[in-house]
Amino acid sequence: MRTSWLVLCVLGTLALAGCPDESSGSGGSGGAPTEPGWQVVFDDGELNGALLSIWGTEKKSVFAAGGPLRNGGRDALALHFNGNSWTDLKAGGDDSFWWVHGTSDSDVWFVGENGRISHYDGTAFTEHDSGTTATLWGAYAFAPDDVWVVGGAVGGASTTPDDIVLHYDGTAFTAVTLPGEPLGRALFKIWGTSSDDLFVVGEAGIIWHKEGSEWVNQSDPPVANGTLTTVHGCSSDDVYAVGGRDVLHFDGTAWSKVDLSLGNDVNGVYCAAPDSVGITGMGGLKQRLVNGEWQNEFASDPHGDLHSIWADEEGSFWVAGGDFITGVKPNQPRNGIIARYGQEFIPDALE
Numbered sequence: 001m002r003t004s005w006l007v008l009c010v011l012g013t014l015a016l017a018g019c020p021d022e023s024s025g026s027g028g029s030g031g032a033p034t035e036p037g038w039q040v041v042f043d044d045g046e047l048n049g050a051l052l053s054i055w056g057t058e059k060k061s062v063f064a065a066g067g068p069l070r071n072g073g074r075d076a077l078a079l080h081f082n083g084n085s086w087t088d089l090k091a092g093g094d095d096s097f098w099w100v101h102g103t104s105d106s107d108v109w110f111v112g113e114n115g116r117i118s119h120y121d122g123t124a125f126t127e128h129d130s131g132t133t134a135t136l137w138g139a140y141a142f143a144p145d146d147v148w149v150v151g152g153a154v155g156g157a158s159t160t161p162d163d164i165v166l167h168y169d170g171t172a173f174t175a176v177t178l179p180g181e182p183l184g185r186a187l188f189k190i191w192g193t194s195s196d197d198l199f200v201v202g203e204a205g206i207i208w209h210k211e212g213s214e215w216v217n218q219s220d221p222p223v224a225n226g227t228l229t230t231v232h233g234c235s236s237d238d239v240y241a242v243g244g245r246d247v248l249h250f251d252g253t254a255w256s257k258v259d260l261s262l263g264n265d266v267n268g269v270y271c272a273a274p275d276s277v278g279i280t281g282m283g284g285l286k287q288r289l290v291n292g293e294w295q296n297e298f299a300s301d302p303h304g305d306l307h308s309i310w311a312d313e314e315g316s317f318w319v320a321g322g323d324f325i326t327g328v329k330p331n332q333p334r335n336g337i338i339a340r341y342g343q344e345f346i347p348d349a350l351e
Contacts, residue, residue: 041340063078066324109147115132115134178215185204199241200231201243226243226244237252260294318339
């Protein structure tokens with residue numbers, strides 16, 4: 001990681017005078033201030049699993065989620081960064097997590113394989129009954145008693161669980177039935193401004209919008225060419241959805257395609273501000289919307305497959321990914337990746 005950071009400096013991506021001193025050690029709080037750039041925090045097989053999601057309450061409290069993805073002998077990954085070092089929270093279980101979101105450091109939800117829903121209260125994990133065996137791909141929490149989770153079986157047969165939307169009221173998760181005949185599609189991510197203004201995306205370009213108590217299918221006819229993997233916005237009239245080679249934008253009235261050249265498939269999107277949006281994807285795809293212009297940073301480390309992106313309170317983007325595409329390789333760890341676009345050095349000490 002520090003090597004990748006220094007390589008970026010040498011290549012001129014960062015100002016040479018601002019390169020951190022490698023002798024400060026992986027547990028150090030950084031080096032001299034630098035020009036903003038991408039720093040690889042974890043890569044090269046240091047994490048015992050792939051990472052699928054990254055989110056935090058601030059830059060000094062960041063959570064990452066992932067796991068072995070059915071590679072035996074390893075537990076799910078739930079990491080926390082406190083501003084100085086990373087801690088494996090030891091969530092236990094080999095059902096990998098696919099997403100993490102919460103309302104505070106003591107109210108964090110991890111969801112994943114086999115209907116897994118785990119709540120972290122800042123000290124310990126509690127498992128919750130989801131009522132399904134399908135993978136839960138996304139979660140969004142508005143309050144400790146107002147949490148939404150979505151999932152389904154990718155390309156599943158009619159007998160497999162699909163079109164899954166769950167809501168938590170502080171006591172239990174209950175299934176929400178979408179209108180019309182079941183479409184048989186996995187739902188991947190959910191985002192909204194409130195429980196009365198929710199967006200859900202998934203297979204075959206599906207876009208559901210919850211307007212008050214009514215669910216509206218905004219993808220009939222579809223706008224995307226294929227599956228949509230992530231949705232995120234800055235407001236109800238500034239929402240992005242991505243997947244495949246599509247980047248879509250909702251202006252409060254209609255969805256349209258963003259005119260953006262993508263060399264690889266895009267997986268994640270995060271709107272930090274109306275003029276600050278980040279997308280990430282396969283092969284190290286990274287682009288940022290800066291003052292109305294998209295900056296293509298594909299050539300910057302990391303180069304591995306990236307799945308999730310999040311921005312802290314300073315507008316600095318964090319990405320997570322790794323080896324989440326290849327098939328099961330018994331007893332071989334999957335590579336996990338964490339990187340950040342920002343100014344200060346992020347230590348890679350893992351406890």
